[in-house]
Amino acid sequence: MRVLIAPDGFGGTLTARQAAEAIRAGWSEAAPGDDLRTCPLADGGPGFLDTLRADLGGDLLAVTVRSPLGALTPAAVLVVEADDATRTAYVESAHATGLTLVPREQRDPTRTSSAGVGELVRAAVATGARRVVVGLGGSATNDAGAGMLAALGVGGPGSPLMRGGGALSAVEPHDLAGLRAVREELRGVELLAACDVDVPLLGLHGASAGFAAQKGATPEQAQDLERALGHFAHAAVAALGDAVRPDLLQPRAATSAAARLTSLPGAGAAGGLGFGLALLGARLVPGSALVADAVHLAHRIADVDLVVTGEGTFDWQSLHGKVVAAVAERALDVAVPAVVIAGQVELGRREWGAAGVAGAYAVAQSPAEVEASMADPAGMLRRRAARVAQTWSR
The missing domain is CATH 3.40.50.10350 (Glycerate kinase; domain 1)
Known part of the structure; x- marks a missing residue:
């Protein structure tokens, strides 16, 4: 058999x-x-790079990024050259936001940041890759990718985007200054988010209600995070303006654009990193399917x-x-x-x-x-x- x-x-x-x-x-x-x-x-979470490298080969580029608590931690970028000389860079967000990077007694998704993922994306783009694939899953964060955006140049010094999901309830569109410029900077790169789950950003099975508890949140904190991420989503879409294609059938284009992005399958993956990458123009795909095809x-x-x-x-x-x-x-x-x-x-x-x-x-x-x-x-x-x-x- x-x-x-x-x-x-x-x-x-x-x-x-x-x-x-x-x-x-x-x-x-x-x-x-x-x-x-x-x-x-693998599904985009821990083991994403190891699994792909075993079958695709490629070279590992060692980098150092920030952990969810801001400490320096080792990570890697997998660079694979295709037969047609097209270069793809794969990164594993868990290298920067993994739950195992945060001691159990310090787990608090209202404070942890995804800034290290922004540093990983920056390192992947710097390899000259025309295609960057970000594996999502196993995170200790719940900030909808706000920290990642800040590390890529969104907002200024002392930006509230770096302070974790709990600070997002006070974010306004002006706090996301530069978001359109970063999105435009990445236009020449095919950006893919390989999501470990197909859940939306908000709602019963979203980033906060569905997963914040396993990252250390109390029920009250999970509710606060849900509200904070909803507020952040509207602020981010307003900051992007017409860079996000509006739904012309809706009377309030900004509201409908926010609803469209937050409801994308995978937007809630890795504490909402899927949503943050979607703001940058990434296409969200099932990580398990991407690996299975590879x-x-x-x-x-x-x-x-x-x-x-x-x-x-x-x-x-x-x-x-x-x-x-x-x-x-x-x-x-x-x-x-x-x-x-x-x-x-x-x-x-x-x-x-x-x-x-x-x-x-x-x-x-x-x-x-x-x-x-x-x-x-x-x-x-x-x-x-x-x-x-x-x-x-x-």
């Missing part, structure tokens, strides 16, 4: 490559005769009998642009069963079945198993994969 193992990383405990090797080891113990192939994946995932799936994918938590976010959804979609296209092995499974059979998943299995189901999984993530995943193999292998 030919089996493709194509997981994402497991939430800070295992990289995608480590997860793929753990699943492979467990599966081979239970089904040693199976032909096992690995294809680690590694020829559809072709690999078509050549096997079963595909096994996975991630840390299989929940509602998984069906909004994550790796699991991308794998299931491509497997469904060629009638290959796709099964999920996740640290925890929080979706019911009806939900994951409707997404094209043939089976979903949790590594940890009880508090004791969760504790054991955190202590030995690779070992627990290996053992679970062995049990799944006994069900699915011929």
